[in-house]
Amino acid sequence: MTSHPAASPPPPVPDSIHALDHEIRSHWPSIQHLLTELLDITPPAHDAPLTHHSTPQDITRIRRWARPGPPQPLETVIGEARAIFDHRVRINHPLFFGFIPSGTIQLSWVGDMLMAAFNAHGGGRTFGLGPCVVEEELLRWLAARLGLPARTAGGVFVSGGSVANLMSIAVARDQKLDGNGQAARGVIYLSERAHYAVAKMARGLGFADRQVHRVRCSEAFELDVEDLKEQLVADRRQGLVPFMIVATCGYTETGTVDPIEDLADIARRESLWLHVDGAYGASVALSHAHAHLVAGLGAADSVAWDAHKWLFSSFGCGMLLVRHRDHLRSTFGVHSELMDQQSGGLSEQPEPWDLSVELTRPARAMSLWFMLRVLGEERIGRMIDYGIDMADSVQARLQAREGWEILTNAKLGIVTFRYKPGTCSEEDLDRINTTISETLVEDNLAGIFSVRVSGVVGLRVCCITTRLSEEDIDRLIPQIDMTAKGVSKHF
């Protein structure tokens, strides 16, 4: 037996898990009680606080709890956890219109419990065959709904849009740039309004900021195709190597969608990679009445899509879908070299870890699958339509009132607007609308935040949660109106 010089005396008794399992079992009534409470907590009541004002004392207490220290009774720690989680924004509150994502449903939570309890390895078929097969098949279904070619398309579940965007840039680089210094001259194009996550991922991959070119947006808040074309000509003339266009399907500020089909034409003609950041908007491909708004997704080379945005999942469930599954494998399938020697080439079924930056990972697909399977294909589509219709409804009601200006028409569940009493300066209008947002949040009436659109401060409502009802809107619009009138009196 190997003997190691002991740095401190050995433990008094071997500490196997069996005692611990037994201990936890003795707490079963507490855990069951917790679950009953969680079932109530997951859909927050209307009067639950949207945000929480945290004092320095609160933070100090949380810091004290955060360190493991001596063992604590399970019930105590559950209480601490509840108190810690109180210090959060309730993004699934029916009246939270703040940002994407929101509106996680309880079914996702049940799915997560299943996923965590079985804790199957989601990265390799050898270890988690059942969940891996579900992932493959579910991705095939999702890819088909986007219009990607059934024969070649594939994808992988990742922790979210950022990792999906990072992976898409890595794959585009490998497919479009040679390894002999082209990377230093490669250029990625995205609109000036694209989410900063994409540029961040390019930097993470080692591209200099000067290699990410911003394309102007049209008056419709979409990437301006003409500006892109001009930049491509000018950049090539300078010896740069354009290789990737990133289109946005669902801008978080306005809900607009870039002209994907036009961009796909350009990408094809110019031999560029077309990636669509559809983290929030790609879900509209599942809607019944509005799928045409995201037409063209099937022409992309890759699409980032988050289930934890508009597919009602809890955080940590994103997808990267690609036109050619082999492209993922060629960048991330390092291991497959070894495998290929054994199998004599690419085998029919790649291991999920050969398609992703991740190796060991949770069986994420199972949680989304659980929810989709219970709800059914038709209902998930209606739930997405529902959010789009609610935003239309908010816009219609605001337009029916005096003093409200729509800044951007309702699109993909998002509408932006501002209160504009006739006599105020633009400067005052900015301050009035900022104060309206602050007042609505402080009074726990609505999580509506300000946004800068076309140089003015507006208010933004994002309705993708299905927790919001017509009755909520009936109540809310007069409250917003009254708040606005009250605020503007002081200007």
Add this chain to the structure above:
Amino acid sequence: MTSHPAASPPPPVPDSIHALDHEIRSHWPSIQHLLTELLDITPPAHDAPLTHHSTPQDITRIRRWARPGPPQPLETVIGEARAIFDHRVRINHPLFFGFIPSGTIQLSWVGDMLMAAFNAHGGGRTFGLGPCVVEEELLRWLAARLGLPARTAGGVFVSGGSVANLMSIAVARDQKLDGNGQAARGVIYLSERAHYAVAKMARGLGFADRQVHRVRCSEAFELDVEDLKEQLVADRRQGLVPFMIVATCGYTETGTVDPIEDLADIARRESLWLHVDGAYGASVALSHAHAHLVAGLGAADSVAWDAHKWLFSSFGCGMLLVRHRDHLRSTFGVHSELMDQQSGGLSEQPEPWDLSVELTRPARAMSLWFMLRVLGEERIGRMIDYGIDMADSVQARLQAREGWEILTNAKLGIVTFRYKPGTCSEEDLDRINTTISETLVEDNLAGIFSVRVSGVVGLRVCCITTRLSEEDIDRLIPQIDMTAKGVSKHF
């Protein structure tokens, strides 16, 4: 109101979530029943199958279930989920010695339920303040246990070791290479036995395979410092730019640890980044009797560490710790440029999303925190010691029997060995040991797999689960011995 041309008729009724919440509530007895079952399932019984033989018919059935289709009763889908998860390797089985990770405990599952139910945003303090404070403080505690400097150290929770390794390479590149073409001549050093994930991540970041140099391993299966020194001299002479050493703390095959302190000296002298892939081994820093085995971790510039390996968490909980928190921010804090304008420089508390590739993400720290808080600091250390002691025990019992050869001494919970009856050729020995592994798995006696060590096929036992008891080993060793004797009769 904006009107869109409808692609298909609008849904018959608005489909708010309220009906759905009610529906799910009506299923509460089923969910509660499920949870009772899951509590039993999470620690698998000894007679539960280690693996599952899946027929093509099974796979076809899973594929059929995988597509959402029409809505299904919750109870049906729970049944389907259970059947799908059956097709997995039970890596938390007491007799699964196969690979890391294993041995997730039920407390992690309770922590996951809390995390998923509250679904707080783990990426930004504005949205998930409580959980973000826990993350900061817990990382501080973990960093201190590794010996990283309290004043500057920081880190972030990620989905696992692969992403942590990827991020560390990106940060090392940004800290050590200039942006003017040095990246193309940069060289990363890692041992020939390092996990292939590291080279895969380098490739993902755009480094050519020729930029990842493999360093020889010594007879102790550790990175050979002399070989590294020679390579550094030779490579510099050729105009290459060494910038990063990746040390392994806990090789998955043998449990050995690279000479981290020596490597830290070299890194300091040569101005290289020292990253330690401690995905599995870093946990030993929390042990009471064996922490000296991973001495030197505090000298690293960055350390990858997975809670879902040897901190008993379920999948999806990894950490990247760094000596200087600002280094993470400088690579991943794209957004902070804007923030800095407002705050006039680096604010004291960076947002977690400025330290990571991820923006929106689960509040992963809360699940690990929950477990550590209930168990307490002292017990988690004993649980790690327990695994190390168990491997010593396996080794001692094998050595006490005829015909067994230890290939690598028990280290960090791993021991490799082989059955070696006197009269066999090396070729036969390889086949005998392969067959022993196959037989043990087929007979559901133990998940012990073969491994190639020093050119011969051996068997590998990884004991990091605390589910394994001394009684299990008492029973297991004679079973292995008998299996080995039975197998070798046929050679």
